[in-house]
Amino acid sequence: MTTLRLDGPVDLAQHIPADPSGLFFHRGDGLLARGEALVLTATGEDRFTDLSQAFQQVSAAATVDDAAGVRGSGLLALGSFSYYAASERPSRLVIPRAVLGQADGCAFLTLITADGEDPARGLGAADGRDPSALLAELFPTADAEASAADAPAPPVPHIEVASAHTPAEYQALISRAVDEIRAGGAEKLVISERLDARSSDPVSIPALARRLAAMYPMTWVFRVGDVIGASPEMLVETEGSRLFSRVLAGTRPVADGGELTAEDRDAFFHDPKERAEHEYAIRSVTGPLEAVTEWISAPAEPFVLRLPGLEHLASDVSAKLRPGLTSVDVAGLLHPSAAVSGMPRADADRINRTIEEQDRGGYAAPVGWMSGRGDGQWAIALRMAHLDPEDPHYLVLQAGGGIVEASDPLTEHAEALAKTRPMMRALRG
Numbered sequence: 155m156t157t158l159r160l161d162g163p164v165d166l167a168q169h170i171p172a173d174p175s176g177l178f179f180h181r182g183d184g185l186l187a188r189g190e191a192l193v194l195t196a197t198g199e200d201r202f203t204d205l206s207q208a209f210q211q212v213s214a215a216a217t218v219d220d221a222a223g224v225r226g227s228g229l230l231a232l233g234s235f236s237y238y239a240a241s242e243r244p245s246r247l248v249i250p251r252a253v254l255g256q257a258d259g260c261a262f263l264t265l266i267t268a269d270g271e272d273p274a275r276g277l278g279a280a281d282g283r284d285p286s287a288l289l290a291e292l293f294p295t296a297d298a299e300a301s302a303a304d305a306p307a308p309p310v311p312h313i314e315v316a317s318a319h320t321p322a323e324y325q326a327l328i329s330r331a332v333d334e335i336r337a338g339g340a341e342k343l344v345i346s347e348r349l350d351a352r353s354s355d356p357v358s359i360p361a362l363a364r365r366l367a368a369m370y371p372m373t374w375v376f377r378v379g380d381v382i383g384a385s386p387e388m389l390v391e392t393e394g395s396r397l398f399s400r401v402l403a404g405t406r407p408v409a410d411g412g413e414l415t416a417e418d419r420d421a422f423f424h425d426p427k428e429r430a431e432h433e434y435a436i437r438s439v440t441g442p443l444e445a446v447t448e449w450i451s452a453p454a455e456p457f458v459l460r461l462p463g464l465e466h467l468a469s470d471v472s473a474k475l476r477p478g479l480t481s482v483d484v485a486g487l488l489h490p491s492a493a494v495s496g497m498p499r500a501d502a503d504r505i506n507r508t509i510e511e512q513d514r515g516g517y518a519a520p521v522g523w524m525s526g527r528g529d530g531q532w533a534i535a536l537r538m539a540h541l542d543p544e545d546p547h548y549l550v551l552q553a554g555g556g557i558v559e560a561s562d563p564l565t566e567h568a569e570a571l572a573k574t575r576p577m578m579r580a581l582r583g
Contacts, residue, residue, distance in 0.1 A: 189251030202486025346554025383538025
C-alpha cells in the first residue's frame with residue numbers, strides 16, 4: 155500500500171464518494187474511504203479482541219510506503235461493532251482500497267491492494283501518478299460531480315415516520331424501567347426508541363453526511379456498513395500512549411435554534427438526577443481504565459456541551475495508556491459505558507434488552523477506525539440510523555436516554571425524540 159501526501163488541505167465533506175465504504179470526520183479532519191480490499195468480521199463476546207488481533211496480523215504482513223506520516227495515514231481499517239455480544243449482526247473492520255484523509259491540515263491519499271493483485275486493478279495505481287490527478291479521479295468534489303451530471307438541485311424529499319411505540323406505550327416502558335431500579339435491579343438503565351423512516355427519494359449518503367457535518371460541527375460524522383450518524387460522544391481516541399474519552403450523560407432538549415437560559419442551564423447543571431446519571435457514566439469509563447493506564451485525569455465537575463436542539467453534561471477524560479493495547483482493545487474494554495447501558499453494566503444490559511425486546515444492532519456501539527499502529531478513534535454510534543442495503547429509501551433511527559429512580563416518563567420520552575431530530579433534520583435537508 156502507498157500513502158501520498160497532497161499539496162494542501164482539502165474539504166473532506168466536499169469529496170465524499172457516492173457510496174463510501176466508510177467515513178469518519180470531525181471539524182475538517184478525518185477519513186473518507188472507497189472500496190473494500192479486505193473485510194474482517196467477528197461475533198460474540200470476543201469480537202473486539204478477535205478483530206484487533208486479525209487486523210494486527212494483516213498489518214504485520216503488509217508492505218507500507220507512507221509519505222505522510224500523520225494520524226490515519228498508512229494502513230487502516232474502518233469499523234462498526236454490534237452492541238450486544240449475542241447479536242446476529244457481525245461486527246466488522248473494513249480495509250478500504252482508497253482513503254482520502256486529513257490530520258492537522260495535512261491531506262493524504264492512500265491506495266491499498268491485496269496480495270497478488272495488479273496495482274493498476276480497481277480504483278487506480280499510485281506509481282507515477284500525480285497525486286492531484288488521483289484525488290480528482292477517486293474523490294471528485296461534489297461540485298464536479300454535479301457539473302458532470304448537469305443536474306438541478308433535488309427537491310426536498312417527503313419523509314414518513316412511524317414510531318415503534320405509541321407515546322403511552324413508550325412511557326410505560328420508562329415506568330417499567332423505574333420500577334426495576336426501585337426494586338434493586340440496577341442503579342441506572344438506558345431505554346431507547348426506534349423510528350422507521352421512509353423517504354420519497356433514495357437517501358444520498360454524501361448529502362446526508364454533509365448536512366450532518368454542517369448542522370452539527372461539534373460531532374464526529376460517521377458511516378460504516380449499515381450505520382450512519384453524527385455522534386457527540388467519543389468513547390476512546392488513542393495516539394501512542396495518549397488516551398482521550400468524551401463522556402456525555404445528562405441531557406436537556408431545547409428548541410431548534412435556541413438554547414437554555416442562564417437560569418435554566420444553572421438548574422440543569424445542578425440537577426441531582428442529571429448529576430447522578432453523569433457520575434455513573436464517568437465511573438463506567440474511569441473504572442475499567444485503571445487496569446490499563448498509568449494515570450487518569452477526570453474533571454471534578456462536568457461542563458455543559460451545547461448542541462443544536464440539545465445540551466449535555468460532558469466530561470473530557472484523559473489518560474496515559476500502557477503499551478500493548480490497540481484502540482479496539484480499549485473500545486472493547488469500555489463498551490458499553492453507563493451512558494448507553496447503565497449500572498451495573500451486565501445487569502443493566504440484561505434489563506434493557508428485556509424491556510426493549512430488540513437487538514440494538516450497531517446502535518450505541520463503537521464506530522470509527524484503527525491504524526496499523528493500533529491508534530484510532532471510536533465514537534459511540536448515537537444520533538444515528540441503520541441503513542437498509544436492499545432499500546435506499548428506508549432507514550431505522552434509534553435514540554434513547556438514561557433512566558434513574560427520579561426519571562419522569564414524559565420527560566424521558568421527549569428527550570428520546572429530541573435525539574432523533576439531528577437525523578430527521580438532515581434527511582429533510
